């Protein structure tokens with residue numbers, strides 16, 4: 001069954017729409033990169049999916065059930081601020097989480113903590129490094145045996161080794177249990193390693209939604225003479241220009257005209273192209 005389906009989804013805070021008119025489907029067993037500029041609405045979307053925020057319009061369904069501000073038993077959420085009980089030891093934290101959840105696997109938690117090379121379970125949560133705290137939080141999220149795991153910026157504040165270990169935990173979960181993962185992050189290189197689906201939002205709206213390979217195949221960079229831009233055919237996403245040369249990111253381009261070269265984007269350059277377009281829309285003076 002489809003882990004997440006949004007139809008006309010919107011969330012308004014007073015007169016500001018954090019998420020607006022979003023429709024998308026997250027396929028089962030995929031690792032989804034949720035990207036977009038600061039304030040795009042990523043956290044709001046994840047919080048609606050986690051059942052912590054009620055939508056203002058439209059609907060978001062998890063495994064067929066509409067989420068209306070209630071936590072779905074098959075969904076686990078790791079919030080950006082990692083709200084762990086800081087004065088508990090890791091062992092006490094595990095006990096509290098076990099008591100709070102109807103479905104709980106102590107074995108799964110042990111397995112994940114074991115992958116981390118032995119977290120000291122007698123240590124107070126507040127004494128753990130940011131990386132270990134994130135990893136313990138992921139272990140707690142996986143203890144609920146979710147079918148959908150929502151991670152809000154799980155890699156921020158982590159050093160490269162902790163990032164690598166965290167990504168390995170996520171990949172193992174996906175490979176062994178087929179869990180669907182939606183992960184927001186600004187770290188595009190890391191996302192490329194693990195994600196196979198892209199959901200790019202800007203200003204609360206979905207800009208790109210699809211299998212990463214298919215999305216990349218739909219786009220091309222075309223580089224050529226600035227004076228000859230009119231001869232290029234396709235949907236323009238964004239452009240960087242010098243006096244003589246233009247580099248255009250196009251969706252569904254026709255074959256390049258003479259004098260233009262074509263390259264396929266990678267995930268990083270594609271997302272950068274969309275982020276540039278977003279910045280240009282907000283401050284047109286910086287365009288080009």
Ligand SMILES: Nc1ncnc2c1ncn2[C@@H]1O[C@H](COP(=O)(O)OP(=O)(O)OP(=O)(O)O)[C@@H](O)[C@H]1O
Pocket residue numbers: 013016017018036037038039040041042043044045
């Ligand atoms: N509880 C709230 N009350 C009022 N406005 C909010 C609230 N939560 C989010 N917003 C606003 O909604 C918009 C989207 O915020 P959100 O945190 O979802 O974006 P984001 O893409 O996660 O950003 P970032 O990458 O900076 O974490 C922003 O304009 C933000 O100020």
